[in-house]
Amino acid sequence: MNAREALRKISDEKPLVHHLTNYVTVNLVANVTLSTGALPVMAHAAEEVEEMASLASALVLNIGTLDPGQIESMLLAGRKANERGIPIILDPVGAGATSLRNRTAERLLAELDVAVVCGNAGEVATLAGLDAEVRGVESLAGDAQTAALQAARSLGVTVAATGPVDYVSDGGGRTLAVSNGHALMGRVVGTGDASTSTIGCFAAVGGADVETVAHALAYYGRAGEIAAGSAGVEGGGTFEPRFLDALQALAGDHESLEGNVRVEELSVG
Amino acid sequence: MNAREALRKISDEKPLVHHLTNYVTVNLVANVTLSTGALPVMAHAAEEVEEMASLASALVLNIGTLDPGQIESMLLAGRKANERGIPIILDPVGAGATSLRNRTAERLLAELDVAVVCGNAGEVATLAGLDAEVRGVESLAGDAQTAALQAARSLGVTVAATGPVDYVSDGGGRTLAVSNGHALMGRVVGTGDASTSTIGCFAAVGGADVETVAHALAYYGRAGEIAAGSAGVEGGGTFEPRFLDALQALAGDHESLEGNVRVEELSVG
Amino acid sequence: MNAREALRKISDEKPLVHHLTNYVTVNLVANVTLSTGALPVMAHAAEEVEEMASLASALVLNIGTLDPGQIESMLLAGRKANERGIPIILDPVGAGATSLRNRTAERLLAELDVAVVCGNAGEVATLAGLDAEVRGVESLAGDAQTAALQAARSLGVTVAATGPVDYVSDGGGRTLAVSNGHALMGRVVGTGDASTSTIGCFAAVGGADVETVAHALAYYGRAGEIAAGSAGVEGGGTFEPRFLDALQALAGDHESLEGNVRVEELSVG
Numbered sequence: 001m002n003a004r005e006a007l008r009k010i011s012d013e014k015p016l017v018h019h020l021t022n023y024v025t026v027n028l029v030a031n032v033t034l035s036t037g038a039l040p041v042m043a044h045a046a047e048e049v050e051e052m053a054s055l056a057s058a059l060v061l062n063i064g065t066l067d068p069g070q071i072e073s074m075l076l077a078g079r080k081a082n083e084r085g086i087p088i089i090l091d092p093v094g095a096g097a098t099s100l101r102n103r104t105a106e107r108l109l110a111e112l113d114v115a116v117v118c119g120n121a122g123e124v125a126t127l128a129g130l131d132a133e134v135r136g137v138e139s140l141a142g143d144a145q146t147a148a149l150q151a152a153r154s155l156g157v158t159v160a161a162t163g164p165v166d167y168v169s170d171g172g173g174r175t176l177a178v179s180n181g182h183a184l185m186g187r188v189v190g191t192g193d194a195s196t197s198t199i200g201c202f203a204a205v206g207g208a209d210v211e212t213v214a215h216a217l218a219y220y221g222r223a224g225e226i227a228a229g230s231a232g233v234e235g236g237g238t239f240e241p242r243f244l245d246a247l248q249a250l251a252g253d254h255e256s257l258e259g260n261v262r263v264e265e266l267s268v269g
Numbered sequence: 270m271n272a273r274e275a276l277r278k279i280s281d282e283k284p285l286v287h288h289l290t291n292y293v294t295v296n297l298v299a300n301v302t303l304s305t306g307a308l309p310v311m312a313h314a315a316e317e318v319e320e321m322a323s324l325a326s327a328l329v330l331n332i333g334t335l336d337p338g339q340i341e342s343m344l345l346a347g348r349k350a351n352e353r354g355i356p357i358i359l360d361p362v363g364a365g366a367t368s369l370r371n372r373t374a375e376r377l378l379a380e381l382d383v384a385v386v387c388g389n390a391g392e393v394a395t396l397a398g399l400d401a402e403v404r405g406v407e408s409l410a411g412d413a414q415t416a417a418l419q420a421a422r423s424l425g426v427t428v429a430a431t432g433p434v435d436y437v438s439d440g441g442g443r444t445l446a447v448s449n450g451h452a453l454m455g456r457v458v459g460t461g462d463a464s465t466s467t468i469g470c471f472a473a474v475g476g477a478d479v480e481t482v483a484h485a486l487a488y489y490g491r492a493g494e495i496a497a498g499s500a501g502v503e504g505g506g507t508f509e510p511r512f513l514d515a516l517q518a519l520a521g522d523h524e525s526l527e528g529n530v531r532v533e534e535l536s537v538g
Numbered sequence: 539m540n541a542r543e544a545l546r547k548i549s550d551e552k553p554l555v556h557h558l559t560n561y562v563t564v565n566l567v568a569n570v571t572l573s574t575g576a577l578p579v580m581a582h583a584a585e586e587v588e589e590m591a592s593l594a595s596a597l598v599l600n601i602g603t604l605d606p607g608q609i610e611s612m613l614l615a616g617r618k619a620n621e622r623g624i625p626i627i628l629d630p631v632g633a634g635a636t637s638l639r640n641r642t643a644e645r646l647l648a649e650l651d652v653a654v655v656c657g658n659a660g661e662v663a664t665l666a667g668l669d670a671e672v673r674g675v676e677s678l679a680g681d682a683q684t685a686a687l688q689a690a691r692s693l694g695v696t697v698a699a700t701g702p703v704d705y706v707s708d709g710g711g712r713t714l715a716v717s718n719g720h721a722l723m724g725r726v727v728g729t730g731d732a733s734t735s736t737i738g739c740f741a742a743v744g745g746a747d748v749e750t751v752a753h754a755l756a757y758y759g760r761a762g763e764i765a766a767g768s769a770g771v772e773g774g775g776t777f778e779p780r781f782l783d784a785l786q787a788l789a790g791d792h793e794s795l796e797g798n799v800r801v802e803e804l805s806v807g
Contacts, residue, residue, distance in 0.1 A: 014404070016404050016405045018405070022580070023292045023561045023564060023580075024564050024565060024568050024580050025565065025568075026292060026293050027293060027294065027296060027297070027458065027459070027565060028565070030293050030294075030458040030459075031457065031458045031505070031506075034456065034457075034458050034505075035456070035504075035505065035506070039404055039405050039406075040405070040458065041363070041366070041405030041406050042291070042292075042293050042333075042334055043334065043335075043363070043367070044334060044336065045334075045335055045336040045337065045369060047335075047336075047337065047369045048335070048367040048368070048369035048370070051366075051367040051368060051369070052366065052367055052405070055366060055404065055405065056405075064580075065580055065581065065582060066581075066583055066585075066586070067582065067583040067585075067607075068583065068585065069336075094579070094581070097579070097589075097590065097593060098581070098586040098589040098590055099586070099589060100583060100585045100586035100589070101586070135552070135554050135577055135593065136554045136556070136577050136578070136579030136590070136593065136594075187572070187573070187786060188569065188572075189565065189568040189569045189572050189578065190565070190568075231501075232501065232769075232770065234783045234787070235573075235782060235783030235784075235786040235787060236569070236572075236573065236782055236783070236786060237569075237573070237778065237779035237780060237781065237782025237783040237784075237786070238779045238780065238782075238783050240506065240779065241506035241507045241509065241510060241779060242506060242507065243506065244504060244505055244506025244507075245503045245504030245505070245506040245507050246504075246506075247506075248456060248504040248505060248506070249503070249504060283673070285673050285674045287674070292561045295561060295562050296562060296563065296565060296566070296727065296728070299562050299563075299727040299728075300726065300727045300774070300775075303725070303726075303727050303774075304725070304773075304774065304775070308673055308674050309674070309727065310632070310635070310674030311560070311561075311562050311602075311603055312603065312604075312632070312636070313603060313605065314604055314605040314606065314638060316604075316605075316606065316638045317604070317636040317637070317638035317639070320635075320636040320637060320638070321635065321636055321674070324635060324673065324674065325674075338605075500770075501770065509775065510775035510776045510778065510779060511775060511776065512775065513773060513774055513775025513776075514772045514773030514774070514775040514776050515773075515775075516775075517725060517773040517774060517775070518772070518773060
């Protein structure tokens with residue numbers, strides 16, 4: 001589904017996107033979800049995650065600040081999501097940095113039917129079993145395209161590896177490159193996490209195919225371009241509020257995306 | 270107590286407002302409390318909530334991201350607040366969405382002497398036993414006026430049901446309508462939570478009667494109007510910093526509220 | 539190490555600064571760390587804190603929203619930091635308010651080799667055994683200079699007591715006064731927490747001597763001055779994004795700090 005169609009459906013349906021996510025960027029993630037036209041909800045207690053997931057149209061699992069209780073709740077919510085057939089989007093934050101994060105990402109992928117994995121090049125490379133350089137939750141180097149393709153192949157899910165250019169692969173014949181975006185997005189903590197939530201919004205109405213995922217990232221990156229060009233933006237601090245405005249503006253006037261989505265099919269696979 | 274008097278007392282006394290709240294909007298809630306002139310403090314460990322509540326002038330309980338440990342701490346802090354006679358303000362975030370939230374809101378109301386309940390129309394309707402449409406933590410529909418009146422009657426506390434117009438009822442003879450506010454407040458995650466904290470600031474110095482609660486919401490909504498009219502505000506992103514500025518400006522120059530508070534007594538009850 | 543040299547090293551090395559911190563201001567703290575040129579990472583689970591601390595160049599412990607599990611994780615991470623010889627920076631948020639906070643600050647100082655303590659005057663005075671007036675997490679009064687000197691003497695670590703003027707003492711012959719800063723920093727929740735993280739960034743590359751700590755605060759305060767003077771800043775809300783921009787600008791052009799760092803050696807001790 002392309003970005004314009006997805007945003008129109010999100011606006012019509014106001015899908016609930018249930019998050020189990022980290023406490024560092026949770027506010028940005030919630031605001032990006034709301035700005036895109038969906039309804040964010042965060043609920044992590046084992047006592048309610050299944051019920052909340054039963055109300056949702058997509059489930060986002062972000063392992064940025066893991067603890068054992070949260071892992072169990074992710075599994076509970078994830079099983080319910082699978083039972084209901086709603087897409088699970090996994091952001092393996094910090095995979096490659098600690099064994100808890102590696103093990104948890106692997107366990108979630110093994111025990112749940114994850115629809116999309118979205119992470120930076122280093123995190124995705126780690127999941128693909130490739131060499132990666134990850135420092136904390138930052139990817140310092142790595143070939144995002146190869147990482148996306150290899151991870152998608154080995155995991156059997158749609159994989160997005162984000163960076164200056166984002167690559168989205170189904171592991172089979174299709175890999176899409178998304179060149180929307182702006183360097184200022186890297187000056188704000190959590191823009192990676194929030195790109196995963198944007199995929200959650202799109203998947204809630206459009207499913208988890210490579211086109212829908214790539215268009216979520218194109219919409220997200222296009223908002224970054226608009227924000228970066230706004231008057232008075234001089235760094236990550238002033239960029240962030242303009243970025244939320246731009247997401248809201250695009251979500252409300254999705255026709256303006258026409259001609260500005262830079263998604264390219266690569267002749268590889 | 271009217272808004273100007275409350276803001277003057279808050280400025281003089283700098284009351285400590287103890288919060289047990291959700292991790293999604295906690296930063297906004299703290300900044301709104303500080304901007305209003307009070308001192309926010311967040312403390313949730315069973316080991317210290319009673320001691321912290323002993324230092325506070327009001328206690329805000331927000332169930333937005335519940336877990337069992339937090340519920341026990343809310344009860345501990347709440348009992349101490351009752352013992353000391355400081356007001357408890359409850360925001361039943363997501364009541365109507367999951368049974369954990371419903372049960373917890375009911376338990377807090379049963380075991381504690383809550384002074385004010387503040388939520389959106391759907392959450393308040395749920396507590397009143399009325400039909401409600403809640404999706405996650407958003408109210409999709411509902412008659413806020415009826416919800417406020419019925420909940421106040423059945424719970425025996427002051428109830429504020431927020432929305433385009435806020436209704437504040439004591440369940441007896443008095444229901445006030447507050448028409449200050451702006452639609453951009455709905456484009457920022459947590460403005461509902463922060464309205465509850467603003468009531469906490471006002472109740473800390475003025476008590477929990479309908480007038481004080483309504484004036485807290487009028488001040489809060491007036492700040493939204495000012496922010497929405499500020500140069501450069503084009504969406505929820507740019508609105509939020511201006512909103513905090515406007516709260517600070519009004520709290521520092523409360524006389525400027527004169528003539529701009531739209532609180533109306535309704536002839537119902 | 540002076541600010542310019544420290545910022546150059548941070549830019550070259552991109553040190554990982556591991557935080558165990560509160561959930562109220564964690565987003566600001568992460569953004570300030572990133573804006574200074576370092577990489578923030580938050581990880582609190584006992585299962586991974588040692589491994590994460592093994593990757594880090596400094597460890598920041600902030601007790602703003604304590605609970606028992608977090609305390610144990612702080613000790614685990616702290617022992618690993620000591621083993622590796624990386625500096626631990628402790629922010630005793632709310633010391634003086636509750637006995638849990640007092641006991642925890644004391645325990646961390648007793649069981650770990652802390653390099654720097656950074657807090658407001660009331661918190662630092664509490665650790666020094668002096669009278670202090672703390673309301674929640676705000677210091678209402680107190681002589682920051684005496685607090686810094688006494689705490690540094692009794693604890694045997696570098697101590698920074700922040701306020702309108704910051705004092706940094708080694709408890710021996712050297713106390714430095716830092717007069718950079720702006721009153722608007724007090725209108726944003728978490729600027730104290732984030733100053734501690736800035737010290738963490740500087741200590742990661744420059745160690746924990748009084749000069750490096752004072753220069754971290756001077757850089758931080760200078761960014762506040764620049765932000766406060768920016769067009770359109772009218773309160774804490776609009777100040778915050780400009781503050782992050784100013785930190786980024788100074789970190790990227792540290793030569794512009796020349797002549798603007800106001801660090802003075804006091805002839806006391």
